Amino acid sequence: MGRIQIPTEVSSNSFRDPDGFVFVSNGVVLRQVNYSYKQNYDCLIKSGLYDNLRKNGLLIEHVELKSPATPNQSYYKILKPRQIGFISYPYEWSFGQLKDAALATLKIQRIAIKHDMTLKDASAYNIQFVDGKPQLIDTLSFEKYDPQKPWKPYRQFCQHFLVPLTLASYKDPRLIQMLRIFNDGIPIEIGSKLLPIRALLKPSLFFNIFTHARFQNGSPDKNNQSKKQFSENALMGLIDVLEGSIKSLSLKNTRSVWSNYYKDDSYSRTAFEDKINIVKNFLKVTKPKTLWDLGANDGTFSRLASYQGIETIATDNDPMVVEFNYQKMKSNQETNLLPLVIDLVSPSPSQGFANDELKSFFQRGNPDMIFALALIHHLTISANINLDLLAKLFNKLTKWLVIEFVPKSDPKVRYMLVSRDDIFQDYNQQNFEKKFESYFKIEKKIKLKDSQRLLYLMIQK
């Protein structure tokens, strides 16, 4: 991988942990372990915790690299972790993804205790979906366990996992996206105010959210403080209570507008099968390695790619269809698919400290191919985004574009125009081709059988 280039300045997206940092050298993501973390790092390896978690698929694998020629003052080790194709953020996850990430965090904590170590933080951002499963990617999250001390990341765990999941379960799954505003998790007091009384009737939620919220504004009166110390049994009790709370949460069976998209009158059987065959053929010709299916719904078309080993991200703005997609992926034990909640009209921005800590959705990758199937009529007619802007955006992102044009005569578009004035005079096949040909070369153009719709294979100009 060539000579390691260690940055001389602290990066604005890996600065919080004094025990190490992540950096990119020659296109490879590396992690420096600082000397201050030596004891904990050695314990992680020697205690067998690293091996245990790695074997259980709960911690990212890494190899230790040789010492660089000019190590910095704080250097202890440089690790090369397994490279992850795409970093996703908790506000882009569905309910099931956040729930599984929470349970994985608690499982990691349980295993850590057996090796005399504990998690020093429980950030949802430290979990990534690798091969379809939640995995801790921050190797420096552990420290030596002191049974007399309470669980340090308790508040963080509640804010990053318990509060958003409870709000999603009792109120609305879209509330998980509040994590986009509250980057360090939804404040417990807000969760406590927003939750219905019936949630607080559940003792574990009353304790972990309502009572916990009361303690956020102050410490108990010193006179009332007991002199007792914490213990391992108390910690295990806390983990049990948190795990019980998380496991008991579920989504109400909310039917979304999109959940029956392929079953309603949008497609005839013939058109649907024809579309599958055409898309398969486009994949065969172009052989992409990475793909984003934008507006993927339940991931029917994403799977044409992911089943061939193509690293596929399936986005939709509806958390319920993303949840459906995730549960399907989980039950099939699929490994190349990552469903995410992304609203293309307002995708995840770059934010956090210096607007650089968390990258925007589009900053995090340039896939070889994008699917925009049955998508652009929603963006143009529902969100007034013109075809030129869309063509320009796709051109910046990808080499290959598979795009479907749905004309105004299509039942779906007619339905969309029932409730609004048709101000979309430019929305026609001729103008669509003209606009996209400014940014792409049309390689193939096929009309679907038994439908007015057209499928295009385009290549970036």
Added chain:
Amino acid sequence: MLITKNAYRLFLDITILGFLFLSVFTKPAYAYIDPGSGSFFLQMLAASILSGLFLVKKFWGKIVNFFLKIKKGRNGKNSNTDRS
């Protein structure tokens, strides 16, 4: 088995409710502190109950067996009396 599970849940709920009763009447002192400290104190305050919950869960099987044995013993005695 279902009965033991439900009984454990009931025990869990009663114990936590007991704690909640205490916690509601514990007044936090409103001074400027790091919010993390509140979470720290809450855990300290609940330490005994959390320990209790864990130990009961750990030994729940043994506790149930103990009571089942007593019950069986009594039933055994009763059935002997019946026969005589």
